[in-house]
Amino acid sequence: MSEPLLSLRNLSKRFSGVVAVDDVGFDVAGGEVCGLIGPNGAGKTTVFNLIAGAIPPSAGTIRFNGRDVTALRSHDIARLGVARSFQRVALFDSMTVEDNVLVAAEDHGRRRLWSAVTHLGGYQSRSRAAVLRARDALELMGAAALAGQRVESLSFGQQRLVGTARALAAGPRLLLLDEPAAGLSAAELDSLRGAIARVRSAGTSILLVEHNVEFVMSVCDRVVAMNFGRKIAEGPADAVRQDPAVIEAYLGTR
């Protein structure tokens, strides 16, 4: 059997005594949509931050695409093909919607300093490929009409769509979505669902944190449930939903 796209093994993160993630391990296969659920404070976003390289783990390993990426920094992991959206959206406030998405579509791996300052030889300040990727991402999220607007003028739901489009525009192999459905209207939810289906059919894997249970059940192949930093259940969406440990985590013990 071929290696999964992403695999976490014995992953732990301690913040000065507080164990945020405790010995968590799971895989995400190529082309799979995997949900990460759990009550607030379960450690889901910390797992995201660990995968994306925003913070280093205290213990454990992360392998991506056949390579140990545990020690890599955030931008290196991004360049390998891991894109993420943020729970708090985190757009580039001074930019228009299209520029927000374009920045993520651009290749920041190679420095072309000379051409950047001289603009000689038919230089294009925005590469066609990046512009097309950015446009596609915005269209996929149903946000093409917002392109010229400043992000501060958008509703919260629209900002979230743009945040997701920005992650898509990088053309990732693994997409980490942190609460992509929060604050979306019914129509916006439909765009998101459509986008997830399209992205997955293009072979991209998705790991998503989401509180909207119905949404998780409708888009995810598999669900991992966490509570108090530990993995408490894993499996097909319906099975996890029925799992006593999961029900207990959400509703408390009787």
Added chain:
Amino acid sequence: MPPSGAGSSAGFVGPESALLRRRAAWLGGIAVLLLVPVLVRQPYHITICVNLFITIMLTLSMNFVVGFSGQWSFAHAAFFGAGAYIPAILSTKLGVSPWLGFPIGVACVVGAAMLIGIPIVRLRGYYLAVCTLALGFLTEVFVRQATDITGGGYGIQRIPPLELFGTPLRGAAYYPIALAGVVLTGLLLSNLMRSPLGHAIIATRDNPEAASAAGIDVAGVRLFAFVLAAALAGSAGWIHAFYYLGLDGSILTTDRAFLWMFMVFIGGLGRPAGVVLGTVFLVLAPELLGFFAQNQVLWVGILMLAVALFAPRGFGGLLDAAMLRFRPAGRS
């Protein structure tokens, strides 16, 4: 508010006409400025122009590192001083060609900025400001105390002038060099900000976490901006040294860095056109207005207060507002 829809997505690829207009504006500006030494005969007026160009190089590069890259750097005067002192000392004491002094001086400034920058760009906000401020003071003290190298209070005098085909470049003949300095600085920064690297600089300022998740090396981008601004300040220093042909410690005092910072703020942080206006205003005001010259610090303070209260985005902000009034909506 800009209209949504297909029309506004022209921003994705700048229209050809905008590019042509921009080029025409640059060429027109250069042509007009080249006429100045032909029309203006008084050496003093040439000095004002050269000083103005040097100061614009400094404020534009300061605006770049503070406004675009979001790093509070007050070490600008130190880099300016190093860029002036190093080639001046080399040519005066060791007979190195002033032309060759330029790359050497800038290389030294770049090296120093990298060395300092690697630890310093990890600092944010106030910490970075305090650290670079301290660096400025240190340089000031060094220049005053290291008498053997810098000449202390006496400074470096009798610097040999730049020569072109055996003719020394002085006064009006030096004017094109200063003009080239400011034009190249402006072009370089304007081009840079319209490139993926420029977008990465803004993204890093706006949200470092998201920038890094988009594949941008945040520390690298910050270091680059810090070093580039230092190199531009150093270049301005070279132009200064070989125009005045004499230097002393007063050129790199920290209060000069503050004055440049005020010019940037009065002009409008992050708005290069406004910064140029602010610089022109504060450089020319003491020359044209007697009362301003007598109490310069007072008037700069009052102006700064007025800008902070009534036009927090500076001259540039006022300019933008005026543009919006006269242009159809949706153009950005």
